[in-house]
Amino acid sequence: MSSFDPTEQRLAVTCxxxxxxxxxxxxxxxxxxxxxxxxxxxxxxxxxxxGISHAEYNILMMLYGTEGYTLNPSQLAEAAGEKSAxxxxxxxNLCDKGLIERTASDEDRRKVSLTLSRAGLAMIDDxxxxxxxxxxxxTAGMKPAETAQLERLLKKFLGQLERD
Amino acid sequence: MSSFDPTEQRLAVTCxxxxxxxxxxxxxxxxxxxxxxxxxxxxxxxxxxxGISHAEYNILMMLYGTEGYTLNPSQLAEAAGEKSAxxxxxxxNLCDKGLIERTASDEDRRKVSLTLSRAGLAMIDDxxxxxxxxxxxxTAGMKPAETAQLERLLKKFLGQLERD
DNA sequence: TGTTTGTATTTCAGATATGAAATATATGGA
DNA sequence: TCCATATATTTCATATCTGAAATACAAACA
Numbered sequence: 001m002s003s004f005d006p007t008e009q010r011l012a013v014t015c016x017x018x019x020x021x022x023x024x025x026x027x028x029x030x031x032x033x034x035x036x037x038x039x040x041x042x043x044x045x046x047x048x049x050x051g052i053s054h055a056e057y058n059i060l061m062m063l064y065g066t067e068g069y070t071l072n073p074s075q076l077a078e079a080a081g082e083k084s085a086x087x088x089x090x091x092x093n094l095c096d097k098g099l100i101e102r103t104a105s106d107e108d109r110r111k112v113s114l115t116l117s118r119a120g121l122a123m124i125d126d127x128x129x130x131x132x133x134x135x136x137x138x139t140a141g142m143k144p145a146e147t148a149q150l151e152r153l154l155k156k157f158l159g160q161l162e163r164d
Numbered sequence: 165m166s167s168f169d170p171t172e173q174r175l176a177v178t179c180x181x182x183x184x185x186x187x188x189x190x191x192x193x194x195x196x197x198x199x200x201x202x203x204x205x206x207x208x209x210x211x212x213x214x215g216i217s218h219a220e221y222n223i224l225m226m227l228y229g230t231e232g233y234t235l236n237p238s239q240l241a242e243a244a245g246e247k248s249a250x251x252x253x254x255x256x257n258l259c260d261k262g263l264i265e266r267t268a269s270d271e272d273r274r275k276v277s278l279t280l281s282r283a284g285l286a287m288i289d290d291x292x293x294x295x296x297x298x299x300x301x302x303t304a305g306m307k308p309a310e311t312a313q314l315e316r317l318l319k320k321f322l323g324q325l326e327r328d
Numbered sequence: 329t330g331t332t333t334g335t336a337t338t339t340c341a342g343a344t345a346t347g348a349a350a351t352a353t354a355t356g357g358a
Numbered sequence: 359t360c361c362a363t364a365t366a367t368t369t370c371a372t373a374t375c376t377g378a379a380a381t382a383c384a385a386a387c388a
Contacts, residue, residue: 002323006243010229017228018292024311025299029203030245031318033222036200037245038325039193055344058197064181065174074366079170081194081201086345088368110353110366128182135189141324142317147188150317153310154195159166160305161202219374238336250375252338274336274383 004034028157039138046134050127051097055082059090060099060116064124069116072105076114099123168198192321203302210298214291215261219246221291223254224263224280228288233280236269240278263287 007030015023043054052060062079063069073091077084091114094100099120105111116124139147171194179187207218216224226243227233237255241248255278258264263284269275280288303311 002319003242003326004319004322006239007226007245010226010243013229013231014225018296020292020296022296022299022303024308024315025303027315028303028311028318029207029299031315031322032196032199032203034245035196035318035322035325038322039196042325043193053344061178062171062174065177067177072366073368075170078167079174081171081198083346084367085347085369089344108354108366112367128184132182132184132186135186135193138325139186139189139192139321141327142320144188146317146320147192149313150321151188151191151195153306153314153317154192154199155166155168156306156310157303157314158168158195158199158202161199161206161302162166163305217374236336237338247376248337249339249377253374272336272384276337 004031007034042134042138046130047127050123052099052123055080055086055090056094056099058082059087059094059114060120060124063100063114063116063120069121070113072111072113094120168195171198206298206302210294211291214287216263216287219244219250219254220258220263221295222246223251223258223278224284224288227264227278227280227284233285234277236275237278258284 008027011023011026011030014026015021040054043057047054047057058080059076059082062076063071071079073084073087076082076091077087080087082090091100091102095102099117101115101117103113103115105113142150172191175187175190175194178190179185204218207221211218211221222244223240223246226240227235235243237248237251240246240255241251244251246254255264255266259266263281265279265281267277267279269277306314
């Protein structure tokens with residue numbers, strides 16, 4: 001019994017009432033939504049002891065995954081999947097917490113560099129065991145071939161959404 | 165070239181820096197986030213002419229997919245994947261727009277019934293062609309066997325997240 | 329009956345996210 | 359040079375969402 005069952009049941013009724021309604025994409029889209037909400041909530045709960053949100057975590061980790069630990073707000077927006085107005089706010093918060101540093105670029109003065117601070121790096125090292133444990137538990141029941149297949153299909157789906 | 169490439173690239177760097185970091189679940193979680201944002205934005209854009217949001221659309225469609233077009237806020241919260249405090253607000257808006265009706269239950273006076281109105285039904289009939297077109301375009305590049313496999317794997321993933 | 333415990337919904341304050349406009353700088357011609 | 363257009367970021371008003379507390383009723387039972 002999954003929390004998704006009531007949703008699926010209601011999609012079935014919709015299909016009966018609207019013969020043109022395409023079940024498969026509708027189910028996929030709603031599964032994505034359910035999964036995202038769940039993953040987002042779990043991540044927020046896990047990160048609570050460190051006083052950062054899932055969105056802030058994503059910013060820190062995108063900087064961490066970059067040579068030089070530095071990105072511009074616009075690169076960060078793409079990597080973290082946030083709108084640029086939101087990046088400004090998140091970066092403000094992370095600066096206030098001392099986890100990143102904001103410096104002006106001199107090569108292009110429109111640009112801003114956001115760099116992981118020493119404290120930001122230390123926090124990542126600190127929460128990393130908890131993050132790894134959560135991530136591992138999330139796929140614990142799936143075989144490597146299944147997760148690889150899921151990755152492939154999700155990328156194909158994303159590619160389709162982004163065509164044109 | 166996908167908008168996901170920069171993210172994936174940064175996850176690869178993270179794996180190099182943190183050998184314990186499990187790539188596969190991290191990639192899946194971030195793909196889910198990217199997909200959700202995209203689907204959510206596209207749905208909002210498509211629905212704009214009708215003056216409703218993606219979240220409001222989900223409420224309407226969950227009522228539409230129910231015998232009697234009626235649900236309680238708590239059932240709606242589960243079906244639509246929203247927190248109950250949010251259902252109250254969304255239902256308020258939909259009532260103001262005349263798309264649903266709120267009535268007290270007499271069998272259990274704590275409960276509230278939210279019912280699709282005549283105008284709500286008419287709006288669904290009206291936007292249905294655009295909804296179907298969007299949904300179909302979203303999986304246009306995938307074979308039925310692939311979407312079925314994706315559905316199966318997403319359900320397995322969700323099941324894993326919800327164990328315990 | 330009265331009391332306790334549980335469930336359904338709403339309220340409220342604060343967090344989070346958004347679009348559109350504003351600001352500042354860059355770039356490529358005329 | 360001057361101008362038009364493009365890019366990067368922020369600001370601001372508003373929309374959206376959340377947790378926690380408050381409210382209202384139900385159900386079980388001493």
